[in-house]
Amino acid sequence: MARGAVFLDRDGTLVEEMDFLTRPEQLALIPGAARAVRRLNARGLAVVVVTNQSAVARGMIDERELSAIHARLESMLAAQDARLDGIYVCPHHPSEGRGAYRVACDCRKPAPGLLLRAARELGLDLAASWIVGDSRRDLEAGAAAGVRGVLVGSGKGAREHELAPELSFARDLAEALELYCLS
Numbered sequence: 001m002a003r004g005a006v007f008l009d010r011d012g013t014l015v016e017e018m019d020f021l022t023r024p025e026q027l028a029l030i031p032g033a034a035r036a037v038r039r040l041n042a043r044g045l046a047v048v049v050v051t052n053q054s055a056v057a058r059g060m061i062d063e064r065e066l067s068a069i070h071a072r073l074e075s076m077l078a079a080q081d082a083r084l085d086g087i088y089v090c091p092h093h094p095s096e097g098r099g100a101y102r103v104a105c106d107c108r109k110p111a112p113g114l115l116l117r118a119a120r121e122l123g124l125d126l127a128a129s130w131i132v133g134d135s136r137r138d139l140e141a142g143a144a145a146g147v148r149g150v151l152v153g154s155g156k157g158a159r160e161h162e163l164a165p166e167l168s169f170a171r172d173l174a175e176a177l178e179l180y181c182l183s
Helices: 033-042 063-078 113-122 136-144 157-163 173-181
Strands: 005-008 046-052 086-090 130-133 148-152
Touching: 005 113, 005 173, 033 046, 033 063, 033 173, 046 113, 046 136, 063 086, 086 113, 113 136, 130 136, 130 173, 136 148, 148 157, 148 173
Parallel strands: 005 046, 005 130, 046 086, 130 148
Antiparallel strands: none
């Protein structure tokens, strides 16, 4: 039987926002994020990161280096008894970068490809799922996949909310769970 999920944007939602995170040691969890993930784990919901990472397309990092960053993220969460069910990445950019990474794709948010792939591979019920992100494009990807969304004020979300006040909004991931995802 398919289970619900909470899809999380990485930068600005789960980890501190920076222009381009290119080294594992730059990674910093947003305060309370690991506790929030642990709560989702306890509820039996899948916790899946869906993230655009054009630093790969731009040649700033390669996929091996990105994997090292994600291994550190998983280790940091595990140190606080929290775990992810998957990390899905779009390494592409439609107009910047090089080679096969410079392409318009169906996985770069706001397209729903990452969510649809995760649902297929992990057996998730999209209608019973949420997406939490700090950008309107995160919520647009969720809507395109039939997933409800919450914009968070961490990262660039407060600025995005000023432009689109009709969006469901929470201060951070912990508050998003309280007000929307787990209510």
